[in-house]
Amino acid sequence: MGFISFLLMQMLAAYTVLVEPLVRTNFHRMLKKRLGVDASARLLYYRTQVLWELSWVVVLVIILLPIPQPLSWIGLTVPDPIGWIILLALAFGIGLSIVLLRRNPGAMNSMQLSLEKQSTVLPSTPSERSWFAITAITAGICEELLYRGFLIRYILTTFPGLGLLFTSIISGVIYGLGHAYQGRRGVFQATLNGFSYAILFFLSGNLLSSFGSSQPVAITGSLIPVMVFHALAELRTLWLWHPEDKPKKKK
Numbered sequence: 001m002g003f004i005s006f007l008l009m010q011m012l013a014a015y016t017v018l019v020e021p022l023v024r025t026n027f028h029r030m031l032k033k034r035l036g037v038d039a040s041a042r043l044l045y046y047r048t049q050v051l052w053e054l055s056w057v058v059v060l061v062i063i064l065l066p067i068p069q070p071l072s073w074i075g076l077t078v079p080d081p082i083g084w085i086i087l088l089a090l091a092f093g094i095g096l097s098i099v100l101l102r103r104n105p106g107a108m109n110s111m112q113l114s115l116e117k118q119s120t121v122l123p124s125t126p127s128e129r130s131w132f133a134i135t136a137i138t139a140g141i142c143e144e145l146l147y148r149g150f151l152i153r154y155i156l157t158t159f160p161g162l163g164l165l166f167t168s169i170i171s172g173v174i175y176g177l178g179h180a181y182q183g184r185r186g187v188f189q190a191t192l193n194g195f196s197y198a199i200l201f202f203l204s205g206n207l208l209s210s211f212g213s214s215q216p217v218a219i220t221g222s223l224i225p226v227m228v229f230h231a232l233a234e235l236r237t238l239w240l241w242h243p244e245d246k247p248k249k250k251k
Contacts (some may be wrong), residue, residue, distance in 0.1 A: 002066040012060070016147070016174060021179075021181075025180055031120060042124070046128070046135045050134060050135055053142035053143065056142055057145060074150060075153070075205070076149070076224070077205065077220065079225050080222070083222050086225065087200075091228070091229065091232055119243070123241070124243045133235060133238055137231045140227050140228070141231070143230065144230055149223050152168075172196075176191025176193075200225060201222065204222035204224070204225045205220040
């Protein structure tokens, strides 16, 4: 690994832990200030998010250039069958939850009230909904490259004795802190999501196939199922959030 690649790796790891939560919080604070005076504030917010997350990919490409088998290093590999099976099950669960909620007015009303707390960052016009979808897909790709592909490999390389469970927990906590702008409840939920994404990442690789083997097998994961599931989980909000349907608060 070249010096520039090594230096960028340390800087990106430090950025993920120390800077990213502050940047996200600042973006959110600016959005709240501008919403009342700028009708295009959300569009600017979404576009900024997309460009900002794509900038991680540029840095990751520079880091990966001198690394042998860079795609495998970061987890861009074809998943094992178990990975596809888990992904299909999770995607089915997301789709089923949407159908059941939309068929139940009471549950849909409760969901609308729950999402109302996040209304600052949720779309309210057709153009905003289009850009929200682009942002969701971008997050599914870029956040997984950073928090699962890069960060998990970095942790395992730097602290090889931690093991998969602690690595998954640490990466989940860091991912949760990146959502500090959502408050304590949002951080907790994001931490659980990050931990779940990490487990799915490992299960989609050769982890299960290594059990019972007498030969040491390098632990690898696959980001593809995680990316798809992450994007679908983000898009689920778009399918459920309809601000034109004014929810009635329960008495």
